[in-house]
Amino acid sequence: MAFLPYRSxxxxxxxxxxxxxxxxxxxxxxxxxxxLAFHPKRRSQLQAAGAHGMRDxxxxxxxxxxxxxxxYLTFPxxxxxxxxxxxxxxxxxxxxSHGGDDSAPEPFELFxxxxxxxxxxxxxxxxxxxxxxxxxxxxxxxxxxDPNGQLSKVLLQLRLPRAFPEKYRAAVVRAAEGCxxxxxLASPPEVSVSAVVVPGHDDLGESGIA
Numbered sequence: 001m002a003f004l005p006y007r008s009x010x011x012x013x014x015x016x017x018x019x020x021x022x023x024x025x026x027x028x029x030x031x032x033x034x035x036l037a038f039h040p041k042r043r044s045q046l047q048a049a050g051a052h053g054m055r056d057x058x059x060x061x062x063x064x065x066x067x068x069x070x071x072y073l074t075f076p077x078x079x080x081x082x083x084x085x086x087x088x089x090x091x092x093x094x095x096x097s098h099g100g101d102d103s104a105p106e107p108f109e110l111f112x113x114x115x116x117x118x119x120x121x122x123x124x125x126x127x128x129x130x131x132x133x134x135x136x137x138x139x140x141x142x143x144x145x146d147p148n149g150q151l152s153k154v155l156l157q158l159r160l161p162r163a164f165p166e167k168y169r170a171a172v173v174r175a176a177e178g179c180x181x182x183x184x185l186a187s188p189p190e191v192s193v194s195a196v197v198v199p200g201h202d203d204l205g206e207s208g209i210a
Contacts, residue, residue, distance in 0.1 A: 071083050071084065071085050072084045078093070078100060078101055079093055079094035079098070079099055079100035079101070080092065080093050080100070080101075080103065080104070081093075081107070090110075091103070091104040092104050092105060092106060092107045092110060093105070093106070094106055112141070112143060112154075114181050115141065115154060115156075115179075115181045115182060115185070116139065116141040116156070118179040118180055118181035118182065119139065119141075119156055119176040119177075119179045119181075119182065120139050120176075121179070122175045122176050122178060122179045123137065123139065123158065123172055123175060123176050125175070126168075126171070126172050126175040127172070130165075130168065132164065132165065132168065133163075136161035136163070137158065137159065137160060137161065137164070138158075138159040139156060139157070139158055139159070139176070140156070140157045140159065141154065141155070141156050141157075142154070142155045142157075143155070156176060158172065158173060158176060160172070
């Protein structure tokens with residue numbers, strides 16, 4: 001049984017993976033250095049789009065129409081896969097044993113963390129609207145895999161301080177249960193994969209984000 005502890009939504013991943021994660025997990029597209037490993041022209045275009053609210057615009061990247069729901073991925077080398085999500089930059093890698101550099105969480109770890117942090121956000125929002133302090137609240141997420149290595153169960157447990165109002169204890173559990181990621185897992189979407197041929201980086205020219 002795996003163990004993902006956290007005190008708040010902003011600490012879960014770092015404590016669970018025993019390395020600082022959020023600084024590399026949620027980087028602004030205004031980030032410095034090589035963290036944005038895009039073609040130079042595309043990188044500047046993506047940064048400009050993020051500054052103007054990419055989620056609210058329809059853009060084109062390498063001839064493909066990009067809408068507010070799109071996530072754009074690049075493969076900068078090794079096992080790293082990087083994504084642009086609106087104006088944010090998400091980095092993933094693999095552990096050393098899986099052939100990576102262990103420079104960022106693995107995608108499956110981010111998947112698990114997204115469920116934990118989503119539930120945590122709903123708990124925080126529930127408490128904030130009622131003036132309940134959250135600094136002593138903890139949430140523990142555990143998951144189990146079946147013999148084939150497939151995710152079979154996820155368990156979340158809220159740990160509340162004695163001062164937490166008794167009349168809200170059941171309600172805060174229901175709030176965590178209502179998180180969007182959990183609801184999406186309960187009614188899983190269809191996921192399809194396709195392939196198209198597009199111009200390479202050398203043919204980018206003046207196209208990109210329009």
